[in-house]
Amino acid sequence: MRAVDLIRKKRDSGEHSRDEIAFLVASYTRGEIPEYQMSAWLMAAWLRGLNRAEITFLTEAMLHSGEVLDLSDIPGQKVDKHSTGGVGDKTSLILAPIVAAGGLTVPMISGRGLGHTGGTLDKLEAISGFNTSLTLEEFRRVLRTCGMGLIGQTAEIAPADKKIYALRDATGTVENIGLICASIMSKKMAEGLDALVLDVKTGSGAFMKRKEDAEALAEVMVETGQRMGKRVVALITDMGQPLGRMAGHSNEIRECLEVLSGSGPADLRELSIELSAWMFFLGGKTSDVAAGRELASGLIASGAAFQKFRQVVELQGGDVRVIDEPQRLAQARSAAHVTSSGSGFVASINCENLGTALAILGGGRATKEDRIDHAVGLEFHQRVGSRVEKGQPLATIHYNADAMLAEAGALIAASYEISAEPPKSIPPLILRVIGGSES
Amino acid sequence: MRAVDLIRKKRDSGEHSRDEIAFLVASYTRGEIPEYQMSAWLMAAWLRGLNRAEITFLTEAMLHSGEVLDLSDIPGQKVDKHSTGGVGDKTSLILAPIVAAGGLTVPMISGRGLGHTGGTLDKLEAISGFNTSLTLEEFRRVLRTCGMGLIGQTAEIAPADKKIYALRDATGTVENIGLICASIMSKKMAEGLDALVLDVKTGSGAFMKRKEDAEALAEVMVETGQRMGKRVVALITDMGQPLGRMAGHSNEIRECLEVLSGSGPADLRELSIELSAWMFFLGGKTSDVAAGRELASGLIASGAAFQKFRQVVELQGGDVRVIDEPQRLAQARSAAHVTSSGSGFVASINCENLGTALAILGGGRATKEDRIDHAVGLEFHQRVGSRVEKGQPLATIHYNADAMLAEAGALIAASYEISAEPPKSIPPLILRVIGGSES
Numbered sequence: 001m002r003a004v005d006l007i008r009k010k011r012d013s014g015e016h017s018r019d020e021i022a023f024l025v026a027s028y029t030r031g032e033i034p035e036y037q038m039s040a041w042l043m044a045a046w047l048r049g050l051n052r053a054e055i056t057f058l059t060e061a062m063l064h065s066g067e068v069l070d071l072s073d074i075p076g077q078k079v080d081k082h083s084t085g086g087v088g089d090k091t092s093l094i095l096a097p098i099v100a101a102g103g104l105t106v107p108m109i110s111g112r113g114l115g116h117t118g119g120t121l122d123k124l125e126a127i128s129g130f131n132t133s134l135t136l137e138e139f140r141r142v143l144r145t146c147g148m149g150l151i152g153q154t155a156e157i158a159p160a161d162k163k164i165y166a167l168r169d170a171t172g173t174v175e176n177i178g179l180i181c182a183s184i185m186s187k188k189m190a191e192g193l194d195a196l197v198l199d200v201k202t203g204s205g206a207f208m209k210r211k212e213d214a215e216a217l218a219e220v221m222v223e224t225g226q227r228m229g230k231r232v233v234a235l236i237t238d239m240g241q242p243l244g245r246m247a248g249h250s251n252e253i254r255e256c257l258e259v260l261s262g263s264g265p266a267d268l269r270e271l272s273i274e275l276s277a278w279m280f281f282l283g284g285k286t287s288d289v290a291a292g293r294e295l296a297s298g299l300i301a302s303g304a305a306f307q308k309f310r311q312v313v314e315l316q317g318g319d320v321r322v323i324d325e326p327q328r329l330a331q332a333r334s335a336a337h338v339t340s341s342g343s344g345f346v347a348s349i350n351c352e353n354l355g356t357a358l359a360i361l362g363g364g365r366a367t368k369e370d371r372i373d374h375a376v377g378l379e380f381h382q383r384v385g386s387r388v389e390k391g392q393p394l395a396t397i398h399y400n401a402d403a404m405l406a407e408a409g410a411l412i413a414a415s416y417e418i419s420a421e422p423p424k425s426i427p428p429l430i431l432r433v434i435g436g437s438e439s
Numbered sequence: 440m441r442a443v444d445l446i447r448k449k450r451d452s453g454e455h456s457r458d459e460i461a462f463l464v465a466s467y468t469r470g471e472i473p474e475y476q477m478s479a480w481l482m483a484a485w486l487r488g489l490n491r492a493e494i495t496f497l498t499e500a501m502l503h504s505g506e507v508l509d510l511s512d513i514p515g516q517k518v519d520k521h522s523t524g525g526v527g528d529k530t531s532l533i534l535a536p537i538v539a540a541g542g543l544t545v546p547m548i549s550g551r552g553l554g555h556t557g558g559t560l561d562k563l564e565a566i567s568g569f570n571t572s573l574t575l576e577e578f579r580r581v582l583r584t585c586g587m588g589l590i591g592q593t594a595e596i597a598p599a600d601k602k603i604y605a606l607r608d609a610t611g612t613v614e615n616i617g618l619i620c621a622s623i624m625s626k627k628m629a630e631g632l633d634a635l636v637l638d639v640k641t642g643s644g645a646f647m648k649r650k651e652d653a654e655a656l657a658e659v660m661v662e663t664g665q666r667m668g669k670r671v672v673a674l675i676t677d678m679g680q681p682l683g684r685m686a687g688h689s690n691e692i693r694e695c696l697e698v699l700s701g702s703g704p705a706d707l708r709e710l711s712i713e714l715s716a717w718m719f720f721l722g723g724k725t726s727d728v729a730a731g732r733e734l735a736s737g738l739i740a741s742g743a744a745f746q747k748f749r750q751v752v753e754l755q756g757g758d759v760r761v762i763d764e765p766q767r768l769a770q771a772r773s774a775a776h777v778t779s780s781g782s783g784f785v786a787s788i789n790c791e792n793l794g795t796a797l798a799i800l801g802g803g804r805a806t807k808e809d810r811i812d813h814a815v816g817l818e819f820h821q822r823v824g825s826r827v828e829k830g831q832p833l834a835t836i837h838y839n840a841d842a843m844l845a846e847a848g849a850l851i852a853a854s855y856e857i858s859a860e861p862p863k864s865i866p867p868l869i870l871r872v873i874g875g876s877e878s
Contacts, residue, residue: 007611011485036474040610043482046450171479172447 003027003037010044018057025061029160035167042164042173050178055220056227058178062186065160069136069192071107074144077283078105081275082188083199084217085117086206087355088242088380091199092120092150093256094272095279097308100147101299102276104283107143107191108150109157113364113372116205116355118247121152126249126329126374130318146311158186175207181220185228195231195282197275198222202431203240205351211236215434222435231282233436237271238427241349241384244268248363248377248398250329257326260306267429273297274430281438288439330375332398336405338412340388347419349384354395354415357408361399376400378412385426388418442466442476449483457496464500468599474606481603481612489617494659495666497617501625504599508575508631510546513583516722517544520714521627522638523656524556525645526794527681527819530638531559531589532695533711534718536747539586540738541715543722546582546630547589548596552803552811555644555794557686560591565688565768565813569757585750597625614646620659624667634670634721636714637661641870642679644790650675654873661874670721672875676710677866680788680823683707687802687816687837689768696765699745706868712736713869720877727878769814771837775844777851779827786858788823793834793854796847800838815839817851824865827857 001023009016016024024041027033050058071078079099083089096106110132113119121132132152134142142149153162161183168174188196198221201207202214218234225232244265246255258264259272277292286292299305310323322328358364362373379396382388394416399405440462448455455463463480466472489497510517518538522528535545549571552558560571571591573581581588592601600622607613627635637660640646641653657673664671683704685694697703698711716731725731738744749762761767797803801812818835821827833855838844 004609004611007482011482011611034474034609036478036606037610039475039479040482040612043446043450043479044486044611047483047486167475170443170473171476172443172450172483173479 003033003041007037007041007044010041010048013048015051016054016057018060021054021057022061025058025065025160029065029163038164039167039171039173042168042171042179045179046173046176052220052223055178055181056224058182059185059189059224060228062158062160062164062182063189066158066190067136067156068190069107071105071140071143071192074105074140076103076105077194078107078192079195079197079279079283080106080108080188080191080193081197081199081279082184084201084207086201086239086243087116087118087351088244088247088252089118089201089239090123090244090252090256090268091272091275093123093253093309094259094268095276096148096150097260097312098272098276098296098299098305099279099283101304101308102280102285102295104147104279104285105143106148107139107193108148109153109187109191110150111153114368115366116352116359116364118249118252118355118364120150122372123249123252124150124318126253127313127318127322130313131316134316142312142315146308146315148308148312150312150316153187157190161186177217177220180217181224185221185224189225189228189230193230195279196225197278197282198232198234199275200234200236201239202236203238203351203427204349205242205355206239211431215432218434226435233278233282234434235275235278235430236432236434238429238431239351240427241351242354242380243271245380246377247354247358247380249372249374250331251377251379251398253322253329254326257323260300260309262300271429278436282436290438332375332377332400334399334402336397336399336409337393338395338397338409339391339393340416340418341390341413342418343388343390344418344420345422346382346384346386346388347417347423349417350415353411354378357411357415360408360411361397361404362401373400382416385423442472442480446476446480446483449480449487452487454490455493455496460493460496461500464497464504464599468504468602477603478606478610478612481607481610481618484618485612485615491659491662491666494617494620495663497621498624498628498663499667501597501599501603501621502628505597505629506575506595507629508546510544510579510582510631513544513579515542515544516633517546517631518634518636518718518722519545519547519627519630519632520636520638520718521623523640523646525640525678525682526555526557526790527683527686527691528557528640528678529562529683529691529695529707530711530714532562532692532748533698533707534715535587535589536699536751537711537715537735537738537744538718538722540743540747541719541724541734543586543718543724544582545587546578546632547587548592548626548630549589550592553807554805555791555798555803557688557691557794557803559589561811562688562691563589565692566752566757566761569752570755573755581751581754585747585754587747587751589751589755592626596629600625616656616659619656620663624660624663628664628667628669632669634718635664636717636721637671637673638714639673639675640678641675642677642790642866643788644681644794645678650870654871657873665874672717672721673873674714674717674869675871675873677868677870678790679866680790681793681819682710684819685816686793686797686819688811688813689770690816690818690837692761692768693765696762699739699748701739710868717875721875729877771814771816771839773838773841775836775838775848776832777834777836777848778830778832779855779857780829780852781857782827782829783857783859784861785821785823785825785827786856786862788856789854792850793817796850796854799847799850800836800843801840812839821855824862
């Protein structure tokens with residue numbers, strides 16, 4: 001088999017066999033196919049598309065480029081959640097303790113933030129000492145002890161994905177449903193899961209701005225997971241405005257602790273419970289999703305989820321004092337308001353720009369090498385549809401570097417569209433479920 | 440300007456500016472854009488296409504990646520011909536002496552054969568001592584002395600083309616009209632020409648098998664040349680069967696000498712005179728193409744073209760004795776006939792397979808590194824439409840390696856389709872002229 005023939009085949013809209021895709025991925029990962037051939041194939045695949053079977057073959061090939069966790073020695077069902085990312089999206093840190101407290105195992109391998117989106121690992125590292133770089137052996141021990149663990153991608157997990165993603169990033173071949181699906185699903189399937197709940201975001205703060213694109217990606221991911229023998233559903237959820245009131249790393253840990261304590265903003269609580277409920281249902285813990293919601297709410301009310309979070313922080317070396325005293329988390333030196341330039345209703349929010357403003361303040365990365373300031377953050381006071389008066393605060397900026405304030409402030413101010421009339425409709429937080437019914 | 444943005448632009452069907460294409464080509468040639476980005480752009484360009492302006496920009500950028508000959512100190516118009524290649528296509532060695540004998544300058548920079556096609560340089564090297572690797576200074580001296588010169592591409596000429604072509608070959612991005620045009624025209628324009636005649640072949644032995652594809656390529660090349668201020672026409676000519684009776688390097692030199700002596704096969708003579716006539720007309724030597732034909736025929740009849748060939752062989756270090764004694768050219772040890780398996784008419788010839796059979800015998804290259812056996816060759820006895828009887832020779836194989844005879848013979852035998860009825864129509868040798876009228 002020759003790479004050039006496979007490139008020509010995809011260029012001419014041909015369909016690859018499992019063997020062909022396995023050859024391409026394995027040979028590229030071993031360095032036997034040069035980058036210039038892989039990038040030509042990626043562009044051909046981007047433009048000609050990959051069908052459902054090819055996407056599954058690609059996912060499998062990327063999965064088997066590295067280690068697949070075998071957690072069969074740990075009792076119970078292994079379930080996880082993956083989000084396509086957004087602004088203020090911190091549900092992982094809430095639902096993992098809920099679901100682990102409910103008796104399932106959550107072997108969560110997460111990523112870092114890039115561009116306007118945050119990443120779970122970065123948020124955890126706002127807790128002093130929290131070690132997200134456990135070896136797979138240590139990870140396994142933490143999972144066995146407390147039913148959850150939170151680490152970053154290791155070199156052993158889907159190395160093909162790391163190598164292919166870097167190439168896609170440099171060659172304009174990122175935004176393709178098949179390639180995105182294979183990248184996400186190969187890493188998640190490496191966790192040795194029984195079931196997976198996908199949170200596919202849409203709206204101004206999501207990668208998939210249009211609902212149709214989010215649905216298409218969700219359908220492909222659900223089908224790929226199911227073809228690989230897993231129970232998978234996807235929730236299409238709104239990212240037309242930030243999730244919760246907080247963005248920024250220390251800020252978000254604080255808000256998670258609020259929700260785990262039974263308070264916190266309603267939208268964040270609702271989505272965390274909904275995702276937990278689907279995890280309970282798919283993991284066989286409850287006979288329907290409604291029972292899953294009750295179980296999740298109960299585990300918050302009893303304090304069991306909060307104690308589970310305390311346990312995992314301790315097991316992974318984090319400073320547990322922050323759990324009870326969140327003021328110990330890094331705090332920015334200064335704060336400033338962004339106020340409304342007029343009176344009326346918040347008609348829309350450019351949520352991506354809010355994420356970009358946070359990154360400008362130092363709370364995000366333009367490139368993978370950038371360091372993050374965990375202390376800086378944004379606090380959002382108004383949601384879409386809110387009535388605001390001229391001069392009323394829309395958001396508060398928690399910042400350290402004075403030099404960045406003006407740029408971030410202007411971007412935030414411009415992100416809020418104020419209209420005389422209230423918006424005709426506001427999308428619900430949970431738009432649709434793909435791949436599952438509630439019982 | 441960033442390469443990834445240009446890749447994305449072409450991926451999304453955008454149109455590049457002159458500056459964008461110049462940046463891409465210059466940066467890639469200097470090694471500042473990695474191969475994996477260039478190959479992704481090439482695939483995007485292959486699939487999305489390049490418009491006429493972009494093709495001209497690409498040709499110009501590749502041309503200016505290297506040296507452009509300035510032949511203004513040599514008097515008279517500089518004209519050349521380029522053929523897209525075929526089997527038995529040896530007109531360069533006939534028309535260059537004709538046109539130089541007629542008073543124009545022919546600064547011919549040629550290529551080598553690859554796959555089923557032959558190359559002018561390889562054919563010249565069948566003449567012992569003939570040096571196709573002159574420096575540009577030596578080339579200039581030869582041109583000034585005899586009005587023609589025949590060399591290979593030097594490192595100074597369009598280095599971008601060499602680098603891009605190697606990448607296209609490895610990434611399935613060869614067969615695209617815009618990229619083919621830029622590759623051909625950037626090299627030809629580097630010769631410092633005033634006018635160019637293109638021989639764009641179509642049929643079973645051509646790269647462009649379908650007439651529409653050949654016409655599309657011809658139109659793009661003519662327009663590109665004209666946009667660059669040159670006089671350019673293209674003849675669409677039939678390569679549904681070999682040109683002349685001979686293929687193979689020594690064989691073809693012999694056949695050229697026959698035509699230059701006033702004999703030789705009619706088709707080869709006709710096409711050589713036709714191409715010469717267009718060169719005379721575009722070079723301002725005659726007021727119409729008909730007068731060009733007369734001039735060309737006269738230069739053969741007078742022996743002036745033959746003497747011009749002798750002169751260039753001598754100036755470029757070749758053994759001039761072969762001019763009068765062609766039997767001095769390398770000859771294969773053995774000969775064998777391929778005979779007709781039935782009686783009827785030659786309905787069609789798979790001309791590409793004949794070229795491949797020659798390469799199998801050692802008279803062509805599968806890869807650029809292969810060495811060529813100048814002595815081996817094929818002699819064709821039947822043309823499309825000929826009446827043949829069972830057992831009558833279709834072709835004669837002149838070979839050295841017994842081991843290759845069976846494979847080559849079977850391929851040749853299978854290339855001739857014999858029917859009970861004569862073919863309904865046989866395409867004329869010259870199908871169409873694009874970009875010019877006869878006066």
